[in-house]
Amino acid sequence: QSALTQPPSASGSPGQSVTISCTGTSSDVGGYNYVSWYQQHPGKAPKLMIYEVTKRPSGVPDRFSGSKSGNTASLTVSGLQAEDEADYFCASYAGSSSLFGGGTKLTVL
């Protein structure tokens, strides 16, 4: 199975909103409500930001939200802040495996 497709980069100014897409197939993203999003700062371990498409773990700001339409999931970061600059990866359950996206580097201008 191929990796999920993410744009390599995204950017926005402080206070703006940015949306990152994650495209799969009906065998992964479109077939299950098990999409997660992770934030990774340079040299650090990833951190869970969204799970089961829309759920936010305790402690994650409500500026982060997730959604899904068909085979594409999305992560929206509202009210961008400087500390949001990081790599973002999506992941999906895919039956007998799981898949990650290639990652999106979010730049806060």
Added chain:
Amino acid sequence: EVQLVESGGGLVEPGGSLRLSCAAAGFTFSNAWMHWVRQAPGKGLEWVGRLKRKSDGGTTDYAAPVKGRFSISGDDSKNTLYLQINSLKIDDTAVYYCMTDDYGGGWGQGTRVTVSS
């Protein structure tokens, strides 16, 4: 709070073996789906495999590139996840993380595996 600590990485020659460990705390290990994920230098995240919670059968699944060479197991009495890696290849060089999305989610700090002659 999920706490995960990996160990066991190192420098290994091609064809060699390693066993990575992941000590878990702060949650009920036997009730979580546990995953191994790796990240090659300068690259993205790659799912390696998982151990399902006991109530879901406690079975394992693996990514195609590692199937037959990697083996995941868990010891509930020690709250520890293992990754046995055999027939190591240069392309297996990466930081290996254990992680779970359950109980609020969490990742370890990673353990580095370098395969080189």
